[in-house]
Amino acid sequence: EELEEGEELRQDLVCALCGEPIVPTDSGDKPYTGDAGTAYEGQPICDTCYDEDTCEPAATIYYGSDHDEPHLIGSCRNETEGDFRVEWHSTDPWRGYYECKSDEYVEVFTDAILSGHESEEMLKKLYDRVLERFDEEDIGFARVFCRSSNVFMTSLEIWVRRDFVQLLKAHAIIAQAKGEVDYDNPLYSTGILFPRENLEKFKALLGERYKITTDKDLADLAAEKGGDLLTELVGAVKGD
Ligand SMILES: [Zn+2]
Ligand SMILES: [Zn+2]
Incomplete structure (x- = not known):
């Protein structure tokens, strides 16, 4: 499908970010285009979007x-x-x-x-x-x-x-x-994901079965064992 010349021009002059038409203040003004290494690389951007883009930088x-x-x-x-x-x-x-x-x-x-x-x-x-x-x-x-x-x-x-x-x-x-x-x-590396006293209690109960030093160790173990870990923990509290 071929675009008419006017149609292509109109497409060029729509801001890729906000969808608003880009109206040049002087004829022959080129719109901004997205910088290299961005999601909008090479696409036309209106002045407002371009100016405000780095207010909340990624x-x-x-x-x-x-x-x-x-x-x-x-x-x-x-x-x-x-x-x-x-x-x-x-x-x-x-x-x-x-x-x-x-x-x-x-x-x-x-x-x-x-x-x-x-x-x-x-x-x-x-x-x-x-x-x-x-x-x-x-x-x-x-x-x-x-x-x-x-x-x-x-x-x-x-x-x-x-x-x-x-x-x-x-x-x-x-x-x-x-x-x-x-x-x-x-x-x-503790006191981040779990309260520190809970981590200590866990180590006292299941520390012989699992080597846990950091919060991340415990989070990884919980992800791996799923609900079984809680069952084991309850068992350990009861002294099974
Ligand atoms: Zn815009
Ligand atoms: Zn980074």
């Missing part, structure tokens, strides 16, 4: 230890020149999170900052130490914050240039910094 990227110049990714704008792009993962109709992808950088560290949890302070220390060492070793890195629908959680990600030597150095620095801040202390 991801915020800082290059190196610079704190002043965030590079934002929205649905049609990407201020990282395509270094990073985002994918939305929905966990249910109302919730989900963005995940970053990159061909230029590799993720070397990720964790969730939970406000008010014991790990918050430790992670900040780890983060400062790693960034300081990366700077000293001239490692090309970026810090990536992806938006999730959980307002109590911010994902903290450190990405390093896809370069073998830099990646080796980066992993060595992170391992050393983890030791310095006692990263593997169970204090930091």
Whole structure:
């Protein structure tokens, strides 16, 4: 099916985001088009949508230890020149999170900052130490914050240039910094998904049958065993 010339023009001038026609202020004005590495790459976008796209960014990227110049990714704008792009993962109709992808950088560290949890302070220390060492070793890195629908959680990600030597150095620095801040202390991996006293009770009852150290261990076990785990737990309480 062939489009008439006028028809094609009209299609070109509809905003791919809001569906409103794009009216050029001066004849010959070209509409914005979605940036590379976005869901609307190459498609026409109206001025309003383009201007407001990064008000609630999907991801915020800082290059190196610079704190002043965030590079934002929205649905049609990407201020990282395509270094990073985002994918939305929905966990249910109302919730989900963005995940970053990159061909230029590799993720070397990720964790969730939970406000008010014991790990918050430790992670900040780890983060400062790693960034300081990366700077000293001239490692090309970026810090990536992806938006999730959980307002109590911010994902903290450190990405390093896809370069073998830099990646080796980066992993060595992170391992050393983890030791310095006692990263593997169970204090930091409990009290997140389950109340700590319940985890302790569980270990007292079924600790010989299952090796549980962190909240995640218990969550994984519950997923694997399903309802059987509760039956076992009830049995253990009764002293079966
Ligand atoms: Zn629009
Ligand atoms: Zn991400």
